[in-house]
Amino acid sequence: MLIIWKGKGILIILYFIVCFVGSVILGGIFLKMDFVFVLGVACLLTSIWTYLTCEDYYIDRDGNKARLFLEHELFFIPMKVWSYIFLGLSILAFCSVLFNYIASKI
Numbered sequence: 001m002l003i004i005w006k007g008k009g010i011l012i013i014l015y016f017i018v019c020f021v022g023s024v025i026l027g028g029i030f031l032k033m034d035f036v037f038v039l040g041v042a043c044l045l046t047s048i049w050t051y052l053t054c055e056d057y058y059i060d061r062d063g064n065k066a067r068l069f070l071e072h073e074l075f076f077i078p079m080k081v082w083s084y085i086f087l088g089l090s091i092l093a094f095c096s097v098l099f100n101y102i103a104s105k106i
Contacts, residue, residue, distance in 0.1 A: 007072035012050055012082050019045040036100075040093030047086035054079035 003010065020042040027033040027041060056068040072079040 003074075004076065005074045007070050008053070009072050009074035009079060011053070012046070012074045012079065015049045016042065016046045016086075019043075019049065034097055034100075036093050037097045040090045040097065043086045043090035043093060047083045047090060050079055050086060051083035054083065 003013070020039070023038045023042040023045070027038045054072060056070050057065050058068050060066050074082060077085075
């Protein structure tokens with residue numbers, strides 16, 4: 001598979017891997033949580049991490065923090081949009097877990 005990125009876009013894959021492994025270790029092994037719930041937690045953490053690191057800043061001569069306008073993309077999709085995509089995936093995963101729990105109690 002060909003991975004196309006620009007700037008820090010490749011870090012999105014690393015963010016997801018780190019969050020997924022951390023969620024599996026903490027939630028899947030020790031707490032015996034459902035895999036879909038662990039996947040939802042990993043997507044939520046990836047969304048937050050991606051959103052917080054999608055912009056670059058520098059300190060100008062006056063000591064003010066200014067935004068550096070660089071493009072960070074993965075598969076031609078900007079990092080900020082990826083954060084919303086992972087947020088949507090986490091919401092879908094949590095809804096799936098909730099509906100399966102409700103269906104099992106009925």
